[in-house]
Amino acid sequence: MSGDVAELIIVNQAFYDAHEARDAQAMADLWLHTDDVWCVHPGWPILRGWPAVGQSWDAIIGGPGRLQFILTDVVAQVEGATGWVSLNENLVGPGETSTVATVNLFRFTDDGWRLLAHHGSPVMASL
Amino acid sequence: MSGDVAELIIVNQAFYDAHEARDAQAMADLWLHTDDVWCVHPGWPILRGWPAVGQSWDAIIGGPGRLQFILTDVVAQVEGATGWVSLNENLVGPGETSTVATVNLFRFTDDGWRLLAHHGSPVMASL
Numbered sequence: 001m002s003g004d005v006a007e008l009i010i011v012n013q014a015f016y017d018a019h020e021a022r023d024a025q026a027m028a029d030l031w032l033h034t035d036d037v038w039c040v041h042p043g044w045p046i047l048r049g050w051p052a053v054g055q056s057w058d059a060i061i062g063g064p065g066r067l068q069f070i071l072t073d074v075v076a077q078v079e080g081a082t083g084w085v086s087l088n089e090n091l092v093g094p095g096e097t098s099t100v101a102t103v104n105l106f107r108f109t110d111d112g113w114r115l116l117a118h119h120g121s122p123v124m125a126s127l
Numbered sequence: 128m129s130g131d132v133a134e135l136i137i138v139n140q141a142f143y144d145a146h147e148a149r150d151a152q153a154m155a156d157l158w159l160h161t162d163d164v165w166c167v168h169p170g171w172p173i174l175r176g177w178p179a180v181g182q183s184w185d186a187i188i189g190g191p192g193r194l195q196f197i198l199t200d201v202v203a204q205v206e207g208a209t210g211w212v213s214l215n216e217n218l219v220g221p222g223e224t225s226t227v228a229t230v231n232l233f234r235f236t237d238d239g240w241r242l243l244a245h246h247g248s249p250v251m252a253s254l
Contacts, residue, residue, distance in 0.1 A: 036202075036204065038202070038213055040228045040230075040248050042248070043248075043249065043250065043251035044228070044250065044251075045215070045226070045228055045250050046200060046213060046214075046215065046228045048200075048202070073173060073175075075163075075165070075175070077163065079207065079208060079209045079234075080206065080207040080208070080209070081206060081207070082206045082207070082209045084232070086165055086173060086244065086246075087173075088172070088173065099172070101167045101171070101172055101173045101246070103167075103230065103232075103244065103246050105211070105230075107206075117213070117230065119213075119228070119230050119246055119248060120248070121167050121169070121170075121246060121247070121248035121249070122170065122248070122249070123170065123171065123172050124170035124171075
């Protein structure tokens with residue numbers, strides 16, 4: 001089973017749309033609900049398994065923050081049933097901007113591409 | 128073509144051994160030398176392509192730092208010719224310790240597993 005890169009880019013964008021729209025259900029629908037998913041929010045330790053990952057998204061999306069994502073340097077690759085997108089998330093929030101270097105890892109399923117991992121890493125302005 | 132997870136873990140360990148030993152040649156040999164490799168050092172922006180990635184390793188390995196890596200929460204997965212290892216790098220340096228949440232992404236080749244991407248993300252102690 002193999003997915004294509006155009007679909008991968010659409011699903012990757014849907015991930016950011018769900019985040020911006022603060023749509024916890026859309027976010028949950030984009031993820032595999034398995035033990036092997038993992039997530040690293042910027043500065044956070046690794047969270048493993050859907051219960052911990054899903055809970056973190058509920059907290060972030062349900063929290064007071066409101067972010068706009070401007071994606072740059074987006075590169076998507078597919079190898080069989082695995083796909084990944086590496087990119088910069090340029091975040092525009094109230095009174096602050098920052099960049100997060102990110103990789104999103106996807107598995108192709110009967111329902112299309114689903115997130116297996118999200119790993120965001122703060123880019124330090126001082127470098 | 129498919130590699131196995133036991134070999135993947137060995138090559139992942141070789142990456143840290145090369146780093147600790149400050150062996151730039153061993154480090155270079157572990158990477159694909161292609162345009163699609165990328166690397167995010169902790170706090171750094173995305174570097175793309177072997178020339179930029181290789182240069183960064185030469186600078187880091189040739190620099191004054193000396194680090195010991197204690198790896199924890201190591202999870203390796205293989206899907207066809209793609210493999211990835213997510214883990215914590217617990218770094219012991221002179222007068223400081225820190226944790227880096229990391230994913231290493233590998234492609235299986237005629238020469239075995241080779242690094243396609245390394246993405247390390249500083250875990251903030253304040254969280």
